Structures are given as C-alpha cells and as structure tokens.
Amino acid sequence: DTEVTQTPKHLVMGMTNKKSLKCEQHMGHRAMYWYKQKAKKPPELMFVYSYEKLSINESVPSRFSPECPNSSLLNLHLHALQPEDSALYLCASSGLSTATNYGYTFGSGTRLTVV
Amino acid sequence: EDKVVQSPLSLVVHEGDTVTLNCSYEVTNFRSLLWYKQEKKAPTFLFMLTSSGIEKKSGRLSSILDKKELSSILNITATQTGDSAIYLCAVEIRNNAGNMLTFGGGTRLMVKP
Numbered sequence: 001d002t003e004v005t006q007t008p009k010h011l012v013m014g015m016t017n018k019k020s021l022k023c024e025q026h027m028g029h030r031a032m033y034w035y036k037q038k039a040k041k042p043p044e045l046m047f048v049y050s051y052e053k054l055s056i057n058e059s060v061p062s063r064f065s066p067e068c069p070n071s072s073l074l075n076l077h078l079h080a081l082q083p084e085d086s087a088l089y090l091c092a093s094s095g096l097s098t099a100t101n102y103g104y105t106f107g108s109g110t111r112l113t114v115v
Numbered sequence: 116e117d118k119v120v121q122s123p124l125s126l127v128v129h130e131g132d133t134v135t136l137n138c139s140y141e142v143t144n145f146r147s148l149l150w151y152k153q154e155k156k157a158p159t160f161l162f163m164l165t166s167s168g169i170e171k172k173s174g175r176l177s178s179i180l181d182k183k184e185l186s187s188i189l190n191i192t193a194t195q196t197g198d199s200a201i202y203l204c205a206v207e208i209r210n211n212a213g214n215m216l217t218f219g220g221g222t223r224l225m226v227k228p
Contacts, residue, residue: 031213042203042218043158050213090157094214104149104207104216106157 006091006107014115015081021110023074023091032074033104034066035090043090049074081114088112117142119206121219128194129227136189136222138204146214148187150178151203153221158203161189194226 004025013019023032031050035043048056049068063085065077074091091107122137138148147165151158162171164180164187171178175194180187191198201223205216 033215042221043216044218045215048213048215055213056215088156092216104205105160106151109157 004091004093004105004107006089006110008110009108010111010113012113012115013078013081015083017081018077018079020078021076021089021091021112023076023107024072025093025105026072027093027095027105028071029093029095029105030071031094032068033092033094034074034076035092035106037088037090037109039087047076078112081112083114086113117206117208117217119204119217119219121202121204121222123222124220125223125225127225127227130195132194132226133190133192134194134224136191136202136204136224137186138188138219139184139186140204140206140217140219141185142206142208142217144208144210145182145206146209147207148180149205149207149216150187150189151205153201153203154199161202191224194224196226196228199224199226 007022033048034046036046037043045058046060047066052068063080067075088109088111090109092104094104119140128134147163149163150161152161162178167180167182175192178189201221203221204219207216
C-alpha cells in the first residue's frame with residue numbers, strides 16, 4: 001500500500017459547525033503532515049506529527065485542532081471556521097529517513113468550503 | 116528564512132517543444148529536493164534529488180540537482196497537452212522538530228496542441 005487516503009473528498013460547512021478531516025496511511029511512515037493550499041498558491045505547512053507527537057505547529061489558529069490517534073491515522077478537527085479558511089487541505093506522510101526514494105506521499109486532499 | 120523560488124511563473128508552449136523549469140533555494144539543513152506535478156488535485160510525485168550532478172529520468176521528464184549553485188532544473192521533452200499542469204519544487208529540510216517541505220510558488224505550464 002503506497003497511498004495516503006483522505007476523507008471526505010469534499011466538505012461544505014457552516015461557520016458554526018464542527019467537522020473533522022481524516023487521513024490514513026499504511027506505509028509505516030512515522031511522520032505525517034497537514035498542508036493548506038489556496039487556489040493558485042503552493043501548499044503551506046500547518047502541522048507536523050513525528051512519531052505521533054506534534055512537532056511543528058506553524059502558528060495555525062486554534063480553530064484547527066490536529067490529532068494523531070496512532071501511527072497510521074491523522075485527523076484535523078475544525079470548529080468555528082471562517083470563509084477564508086476555504087481551501088484544499090492536503091495530508092502527507094514520509095519515512096523519516098527519506099531512504100525510500102518516494103519522498104513525501106500526498107493524499108488526494110479534501111476540498112473545504114466554509115459558508 | 117528558508118526560501119524556494121521557481122521560474123518562470125508560467126509558460127505557454129506548443130506540443131513537441133522542450134521546456135526547462137528552474138528551481139533555486141536558500142535553506143538550512145538541506146536534505147533533498149522534490150519535484151511534483153499538480154493538476155486539479157493533490158501533487159503527484161515526480162523526482163527526489165539528493166546528490167548533485169546525477170540526472171534522474173522518467174520517460175520524457177528528467178531532473179538534476181546542482182548543490183553548488185543551490186538549484187535544480189526539470190526538463191520535459193516532446194511536450195504533450197497532458198503535461199499541462201503546475202509543477203512544484205519543494206526542498207526538504209531537517210530541524211529539531213523533524214523533516215519538513217518548503218514549496219516554491221510553482222510554474223504553470225500550458226501546452227497547446
């Protein structure tokens with residue numbers, strides 16, 4: 001299995017809703033990432049989990065709350081989002097040694113629209 | 116601050132042309148440079164480069180890293196309309212918190228029939 005699976009693929013939520021994005025990988029990668037990508041812009045790093053511990057938080061607002069229940073799963077909990085948070089949210093994973101020659105593997109993303 | 120710059124920003128060519136995309140970087144603790152192709156969804160991995168001067172090839176695509184010049188190029192020969200996409204360069208760095216990617220702004224390639 002060389003995939004990162006993200007669900008849902010599309011999500012429309014109101015500003016008062018609470019929702020979660022899910023990400024799963026079974027490649028044995030011990031680093032997992034959340035990126036946010038706005039239209040016509042490159043992905044921007046939000047969070048990095050290394051061995052299931054949060055190692056990098058790129059000053060992301062608290063309305064985004066990541067969670068790593070185990071080494072294969074990564075969630076992003078959303079609450080009280082703003083319309084400007086509408087974007088493509090990408091999950092990625094990597095082997096910390098980067099010896100696999102696959103580099104980072106990205107999921108297909110969740111396209112989030114906040115109304 | 117780590118920086119990755121891609122050029123040109125956009126490019127329009129005709130089928131059969133050869134294109135060269137550029138990526139330059141200024142980072143600390145460089146580990147690798149990666150190229151991705153992005154159409155409508157997630158970036159698709161193309162190459163990972165760690166050693167200077169060794170060309171990596173996949174079909175009509177090839178890439179090489181120059182650590183002395185802190186740069187990389189991505190070549191596409193005999194372009195096809197299916198090559199139309201945004202090409203992203205990313206540099207992997209390692210710091211105390213772990214490994215992370217810094218992306219360039221991308222090159223938008225359009226191949227006309």
